[in-house]
Structures are given as structure tokens and as C-alpha cells.
Amino acid sequence: MxxxxxxxxxxxxxxxxxxxxxxxxxxxxxxxxxxxxxxxxxxxxxxxxxxxxxxxxxxxxxxxxxxxxxxxxxxxxxxRPLPSGVGELFEDPDAPFVPGAEVPWLVPMPVDPAVAASERGRLRLALIAALQLLPxxxxxxxxxxxxxxxxxxxxxxxxxxxxxxxxxxxxxxxxxxxxARIALDDVAPPAAEQRAVVDRYVSAFERADVPAITALLAEEVILEMPPMWNWYAGVPAYAGFMRRVYRTRGTRWDATPVWANGEAGFAAYLDGRPHSVQLLTVSHGRVVRASVFADPVVFGLFDLPAER
CATH class of the missing domain: 1.20.140.160 (PhyR, sigma-like (SL) domain)
Known part of the structure; x- marks a missing residue:
């Protein structure tokens, strides 16, 4: 029975x-x-x-x-992939943006940093992106x-x-x-350790201080920005792209802290208006990946002010 x-x-x-x-x-x-x-x-x-x-x-x-x-x-x-998993590497940091609206890109998931490190580890951006490439x-x-x-x-x-x-x-x-050098059961680094590195990055970002930003990067750092196909690898390309950002978009940036996928990040505001949600993957005190989500839908996932 x-x-x-x-x-x-x-x-x-x-x-x-x-x-x-x-x-x-x-x-x-x-x-x-x-x-x-x-x-x-x-x-x-x-x-x-x-x-x-x-x-x-x-x-x-x-x-x-x-x-x-x-x-x-x-x-x-x-x-749902990230550009670095399915697209060709961009060598020129000044290359035109290539929209990828035809692709359903990975969307980050807000996560309270107070949850267990094991849960934050199960949601790491690199792991979720790798899983999306499996049948x-x-x-x-x-x-x-x-x-x-x-x-x-x-x-x-x-x-x-x-x-x-x-x-x-x-x-x-x-x-x-x-x-892909991804382990399913890795735990996320301590929240305080991640946030300390990201806070230093944000301080440099708001000052438009490219040397200070690049000093926080790992040599193999990846920068990607869905829904654009553009993605870059390595410190020189990253630095070149950030110089392009400040040259073309200006230097009036502000930031609000966020947490998603077990990783620290920030919501970036340009001239007081929402620009992107940026998640930074931190390992051994260095940023190894910056995922910049410029889709306005992503902003709606977080309890963020409409302007700064």
C-alpha cells in the first residue's frame, strides 16, 4: 500500500x-x-x-x-552560455561591439553572501557557465x-x-x-575575502584609475560583457578596454555592492544612471574573471536604486 x-x-x-x-x-x-x-x-x-x-x-x-x-x-x-565559452576571442580592445541578441545568455542569480559557502560554491559563475555547455x-x-x-x-x-x-x-x-578545470564541489572563497578585493577594484573603477585596476588582475583574467560577443583575455587587453571605456564613456561612475552566484560584484552607474551589473570572480586575492551584464533585465533582479 x-x-x-x-x-x-x-x-x-x-x-x-x-x-x-x-x-x-x-x-x-x-x-x-x-x-x-x-x-x-x-x-x-x-x-x-x-x-x-x-x-x-x-x-x-x-x-x-x-x-x-x-x-x-x-x-x-x-x-545559456557566456561569450568566453562559445565565441571567438577579441584581440583588439577598441574593436566595435558585436551584439549577440540571438543568443539566450546566462543570467546571474542573486545570492545572500551569508548562505553557506557550499551553496555559494554550487552557484559559482564559472561552474554554471561550464554546465551550460554540456548536453x-x-x-x-x-x-x-x-x-x-x-x-x-x-x-x-x-x-x-x-x-x-x-x-x-x-x-x-x-x-x-x-x-575546463572546473570542480563540481568546490566551495566559494570566504565572502569577506572576496568583498575586500572587489572593494579595492570598485575604488579604482570609480576613480578611473586603470593602473590600480590592472594591479588587481590575475594574468589570465577574462573580461566579458553579455549580451555582446566581445570578450578579452589577459591584462593588456583588459587595461586597453578600460582605457577605451573611460575615453568614450567618461569618468563619472558610481557603484553599489551586489552579490550573485556566490561572488561579490557591483552595480555600475554612469552619470547617475544604471549601466551594468559586474560580477568579479576572485581567486588568491586577484580578479580572474569580470562578467559585465549590461542587459537592463539583470538590474531588475537586484534591489537597486534607480539612480545614484
Whole structure:
């Protein structure tokens, strides 16, 4: 006799946050993730009278539903990348901007820096971007096997695959992340450590002090700015691009701190008006990636003033 859910809301509520994170890691957009989460709860509610606690915990049952909701959403498109993952490197920092409106780009997810370092680590921008480059079923297998630690046979049953296919997909997914030097279970650096570096960067940014900015950069630093295809690598190109910014846009910049994807950043204002949300990936006291989101939709994700 199946043991059904007696109080559906009470049973699913404790899993809401982690399911949202799971959907975000699958889909690369907090908007899409929220839609997928709501669809997950609708499907779960409709199937609640068939839930059997002897076959799976509520948590595992919900993850299975959420994963299949995400796979359905991905049936007509691939994941949401960042320019550095799919586009050609730009060598000239003065090259014209190339809009990429045809691409559904990765959208950052606001995260309270007070949450556990493990959760912030699961949302690192580089990890989310790398996951988006995996085929959808590889992505699902990797997350279910390594994040949820489901046995291969259970994952196979959930995704209507053979166990051999699950093991093969997992091996390929691990290899792809390994090539990108991304570990699924890395924790984020301490929040205070990140913010200290970003605060120094912001101070230099507001002063239009390019030498001070570049002094904070790692040699292999990446600069990208979706929805533009333009992206750059290395300190000289980064410095050249920042000189271009101040030369063409002026030096009247202000900033408000933000947190997203477990990383410190800031909302940049130009002449008092919203310009971009900039997330800085910090490692060993240096900025290794700057992701500049110029889409106004991203500004709406944060509780930010309309002007400075």
C-alpha cells in the first residue's frame, strides 16, 4: 500500500530553495528556474496521490520531477552560455561591439553572501557557465549522480535511460568539466575575502584609475560583457578596454555592492544612471574573471536604486 502525502505544502516547502538552485544550474536563468520550480510543484501536486514513500524520499521524488521539467524546457534550445565559452576571442580592445541578441545568455542569480559557502560554491559563475555547455542529459546525469548522489540505476529510471548510458554520460560530463578545470564541489572563497578585493577594484573603477585596476588582475583574467560577443583575455587587453571605456564613456561612475552566484560584484552607474551589473570572480586575492551584464533585465533582479 503506497504511503501518500498527507500535507503536500508542508512536505515540499523545505526543499524549495535547493530545487530552485537545481533548476538554475540546469537552465542558467533565475527566471527560467522559478518557472520550472512552479511547474515542478504543479506536477508534484497532481501526482501526490501516487507518491510512495517506500520507493523514494520526497526530496528525491521532487528532484526527479524538477529535472524532467528542465529537460522539457531544454528540448528546443541548449543551455545559456557566456561569450568566453562559445565565441571567438577579441584581440583588439577598441574593436566595435558585436551584439549577440540571438543568443539566450546566462543570467546571474542573486545570492545572500551569508548562505553557506557550499551553496555559494554550487552557484559559482564559472561552474554554471561550464554546465551550460554540456548536453542537457549529461547535465542532468551529472547533477543527479554527483550533487544528489543518486545511484546510476535510479537516475536511469528517472531519465528513461539505461544504466550504461547514464554511466557513459557521467564520464563524458566529468571529462568536459575537467578540461575546463572546473570542480563540481568546490566551495566559494570566504565572502569577506572576496568583498575586500572587489572593494579595492570598485575604488579604482570609480576613480578611473586603470593602473590600480590592472594591479588587481590575475594574468589570465577574462573580461566579458553579455549580451555582446566581445570578450578579452589577459591584462593588456583588459587595461586597453578600460582605457577605451573611460575615453568614450567618461569618468563619472558610481557603484553599489551586489552579490550573485556566490561572488561579490557591483552595480555600475554612469552619470547617475544604471549601466551594468559586474560580477568579479576572485581567486588568491586577484580578479580572474569580470562578467559585465549590461542587459537592463539583470538590474531588475537586484534591489537597486534607480539612480545614484
Amino acid at each position: 503506497a504511503r501518500v502525502l498527507v500535507d503536500f505544502d508542508a512536505a515540499v516547502a523545505p526543499h524549495r530553495r535547493e530545487l530552485l538552485v537545481h533548476c538554475y544550474r540546469m537552465l542558467g536563468s533565475p527566471f527560467d528556474a522559478e518557472d520550472a520550480l512552479q511547474e515542478t510543484f504543479v506536477r508534484a501536486w497532481r501526482a501526490a496521490d501516487r507518491y510512495d514513500a517506500e520507493r523514494a524520499s520526497v526530496r528525491t521524488w521532487l528532484y526527479r520531477i524538477a529535472t524532467n521539467v528542465c529537460l522539457s524546457a531544454l528540448a528546443s534550445r541548449r543551455g 542537457a542529459r549529461q547535465r542532468a546525469v551529472l547533477l543527479l549522480r554527483e550533487a544528489l548522489e543518486l545511484p546510476a540505476a535510479e537516475v536511469a529510471d528517472s531519465l528513461e535511460m539505461t544504466t550504461a548510458a547514464v554511466n557513459s554520460a557521467l564520464q563524458r560530463a566529468r571529462a568536459r568539466l575537467g578540461q
